[in-house]
Amino acid sequence: MLWRPTYQPLFRDLMRLNREMDRTFGLRQTNGSSFTPPINIWMNEEDMIVSAELPGFDAASMDISVENNVLSISGDRETAAADVDGKTLRRERYGGGFNRSINLPYRVELDAINANFSNGVLTIELPRAAEDKPRKITITSA
Amino acid sequence: MSELTKTKEPNETTLMQQNERIFVPRVDIVENDDVVLLIADMPGVSADSVDITLEKNILTIKGVTTPFAPEGYDLVHREYLTGGYQRAFTLSDDVDRDNIEAKVSNGVLRLTLPKSTEIKTRRIPISN
Numbered sequence: 493m494l495w496r497p498t499y500q501p502l503f504r505d506l507m508r509l510n511r512e513m514d515r516t517f518g519l520r521q522t523n524g525s526s527f528t529p530p531i532n533i534w535m536n537e538e539d540m541i542v543s544a545e546l547p548g549f550d551a552a553s554m555d556i557s558v559e560n561n562v563l564s565i566s567g568d569r570e571t572a573a574a575d576v577d578g579k580t581l582r583r584e585r586y587g588g589g590f591n592r593s594i595n596l597p598y599r600v601e602l603d604a605i606n607a608n609f610s611n612g613v614l615t616i617e618l619p620r621a622a623e624d625k626p627r628k629i630t631i632t633s634a
Numbered sequence: 635m636s637e638l639t640k641t642k643e644p645n646e647t648t649l650m651q652q653n654e655r656i657f658v659p660r661v662d663i664v665e666n667d668d669v670v671l672l673i674a675d676m677p678g679v680s681a682d683s684v685d686i687t688l689e690k691n692i693l694t695i696k697g698v699t700t701p702f703a704p705e706g707y708d709l710v711h712r713e714y715l716t717g718g719y720q721r722a723f724t725l726s727d728d729v730d731r732d733n734i735e736a737k738v739s740n741g742v743l744r745l746t747l748p749k750s751t752e753i754k755t756r757r758i759p760i761s762n
Contacts (some may be wrong), residue, residue, distance in 0.1 A: 543702055548740055
């Protein structure tokens with residue numbers, strides 16, 4: 493049986509929150525049947541970390557860039573068993589390339605971006621630019 | 635060899651086991667005259683955290699991952715869950731069990747299952 497969301501207030505709120513998040517990061521995109529690597533986004537008061545599952549890709553074949561507050565990740569991987577000729581008995585894995593963009597909610601300190609790729613998982617630390625950090629304004633009484 | 639595999643869980647359902655999610659990894663299987671190649675996507679898994687067992691003719695692959703949880707951060711958007719991996723396959727008799735090779739790289743497990751030469755070269759003469 494297919495699970496369908498029921499319109500209980502809690503669900504409605506959660507779905508709305510989800511939609512809002514998607515809009516914030518510009519994630520709602522449809523690009524047909526091509527591979528879209530799943531990403532998770534972590535935040536604290538200042539910074540953001542993006543992680544993505546990219547099995548079979550290697551660091552050299554991936555490209556990460558930040559331009560106009562948009563983080564773009566792209567990469568390519570060999571399809572299935574490109575080096576072995578034979579009959580395909582099962583094909584469940586995605587092949588080929590991908591391209592993904594995420595809107596960043598703040599300006600990033602470009603020189604301090606730290607990307608790490610390990611065991612097929614990419615993590616990108618995106619520190620907020622110093623001039624973009626929230627500032628505390630002290631009120632002076634006259 | 636016609637049907638090499640019988641998967642227990644063909645879709646990405648999860649089952650709870652020791653408070654950990656277990657995923658069924660996506661696999662590709664390619665076969666030619668010499669080998670059967672099994673490639674499984676297991677992001678987050680390293681060579682040390684993969685366990686491959688062969689019991690009778692059931693080949694089981696298992697993988698453990700360390701969940702990524704940066705300290706002081708909240709998860710605000712989630713498209714994937716983390717956990718372990720498990721999937722079992724039924725091997726046919728013509729696989730050379732002693733020479734199975736496994737390699738893990740970039741979160742992908744690659745299993746090379748050579749076919750036993752004995753069976754490979756067996757010819758059945760047809761007499762008129």
